[in-house]
Amino acid sequence: MGGTMDGTKQQRRGNTRQRIQDVALELFAEQGYEKTSLREIAERLDVTKAALYYHFKTKEEIIVSIFQDLTKPIEELIEWGREQPHTLDTKREIIRRYSAALAEATPLFRFMQENQATVRELQIGDSFKDRMRGLRDIFIDTDAPLTDQVRCVSAIFTLHAGMFFLQDIEGDPEDKRAAVLDVAFDLVSQAHHGA
Amino acid sequence: MGGTMDGTKQQRRGNTRQRIQDVALELFAEQGYEKTSLREIAERLDVTKAALYYHFKTKEEIIVSIFQDLTKPIEELIEWGREQPHTLDTKREIIRRYSAALAEATPLFRFMQENQATVRELQIGDSFKDRMRGLRDIFIDTDAPLTDQVRCVSAIFTLHAGMFFLQDIEGDPEDKRAAVLDVAFDLVSQAHHGA
């Protein structure tokens, strides 16, 4: 069913694992993890379900592997952040880098945003919470007034919000990205000056 | 098997519909809509699956009915907002009321937050988006600088963030709620003064 010598299959050799991850993430983000069946993934790749199992032991392993691959930059960012002094400048730099990392892994974050209930039960949940806690520890000064702590959380959230909920608002994407960064910068600045 | 005359079942009379909604929402929020089966709901209520079908035509109808019941206050809030002048005071009042409405319907919002992928395909999605667009139209002045628009979106998001992601932070719940409102107020204030 479909070309033996037409180059399409030729190209597939050796990168099936990657292709599975790509298609899977796309579908998971689109329809949710639970509602996406392995049959669907296989069909879209024009392989059999069993082929998926050659590359991944379970459905969960597929999403976990994607998660691990795509969140590595963020993990490194947090590692970096931990070694810096907890100054305002550091926080601004983290916001800048975090925003970039987010943009890089958009589909994954869309998936996570939209499938939190699933994510929570999927071990991903825990490692992601760990990561977020790491970020929080760098970002939040537990001695500061509550209001300032909330501002910092809000800054991070503004970045996430920027990814998904600004699509409805008109304007050049680059401008929007800049505006989002501005607001986030402002929030941490205010937190630091005790505005 | 399970009290015929012990009053438990007596009490149940007539409010089964309500009890189904309660248990269903609880489970949907906890495990996700897709992963919660009607068998599970029925078992927890100690009735048969078929009984659920006496009260609701489909699984979807259960969640839709919950949604409609629980978002009525927010719909009314938006209705109210639409008739007010788009002043800063109005926005602050909306933030106050929205925050209260959110607190009232916590499980539903937790469910929606965590099952966005599902919600989107469930007609709920559309009517919720309509509502949110209504809120946005009141909140956002499309002539204002992008940064200020983002601030307003961020204000709303801060309220949502406050519900779920502040649990990790120490402090009295009432204080935290107040801090969240403060930050949201600040954001809309700044948006208005062109900070």
Added chain:
Amino acid sequence: MGGTMDGTKQQRRGNTRQRIQDVALELFAEQGYEKTSLREIAERLDVTKAALYYHFKTKEEIIVSIFQDLTKPIEELIEWGREQPHTLDTKREIIRRYSAALAEATPLFRFMQENQATVRELQIGDSFKDRMRGLRDIFIDTDAPLTDQVRCVSAIFTLHAGMFFLQDIEGDPEDKRAAVLDVAFDLVSQAHHGA
């Protein structure tokens, strides 16, 4: 697909559970537990696989329930044996009754005989071993010479052998049954007289 009013289905009402057990045991005995699929059982009963799951939670539960139903007589026999004095006469009576019980549950024992590897992993294994140990405790005098102990084990085994491995030998079934009992009687007699 299959009469609605022809009486066949009429008769089925209310005894589906029993029918499942019957067909299942037949197939398990014939082809082995592992090689018998639920599809096969369902097809032979002209119901869907899902119907089986209405009556039994798992495949294992089917065989366990059969086992429990069919070994009750033997359990009762052992109970009875425990209360008797450990005389030769008691043993002869037990042999007589055990042989009868065996004959009654032939398909089950054929199944167990031929699927020991499966049985061992199926919890059935344990409860059956318990039962057999009960029989052994009544049957075997641990102070007697080893040879006599073996004779008693051999007596029980002769009964089992009689069920399955005498089919090849010519002769009237009743005569064969009598001969088997004779040999078993002899073995326990010799064990008692210290032959």
Added chain:
Amino acid sequence: MGGTMDGTKQQRRGNTRQRIQDVALELFAEQGYEKTSLREIAERLDVTKAALYYHFKTKEEIIVSIFQDLTKPIEELIEWGREQPHTLDTKREIIRRYSAALAEATPLFRFMQENQATVRELQIGDSFKDRMRGLRDIFIDTDAPLTDQVRCVSAIFTLHAGMFFLQDIEGDPEDKRAAVLDVAFDLVSQAHHGA
């Protein structure tokens, strides 16, 4: 990944076929033929499934080859028995040799004992039945009274029983073996004297 030069693999050279048989029999005996997958066998040997197919055409061929290798002594025993006069002494000698052959191929007989349902469908079944029939023809005098015929069957069965069901009984293994032989001897003696 798995010693290239460490001698382990060096040693493996040329005896993979044998190693497959060993591991396969061990697993078949332990878990049953159906429940043992080629993946499991391959993993335990640290080779790929495909490697098994280099040495054996099918799963069945593995068990058949084991069977043929391990039952050769018994086949020879029967051959020998056929040429002897059908005296009591011959039978005693056969019992002695058969018992020894059984002890030699314990895992195979454990496998056959516990997987009869499988064995029956696996062509092994037939050739084994042929063998057993050969034994029976030597052992059983079809003109003798039924009781004596049963005694002879029982003698063989006692040997088999001895292998598996005497483990529960206390005592020195050698003593138990001797006791088993004694009982078997007795049974054939009685059969001959028309006890």
Added chain:
DNA sequence: GATGAATGAGTATTCATTCAT
């Protein structure tokens, strides 16, 4: 106002087997 019995379509997963390299 609810149950008992059943269905049809689906799910993730496993298996023996194949074949080009």
Added chain:
DNA sequence: AATGAATGAATACTCATTCAT
């Protein structure tokens, strides 16, 4: 002598839904 990649067919099991009673 063995591997990497894949397949086709099967398996146990689950789910939302239906309907006569």
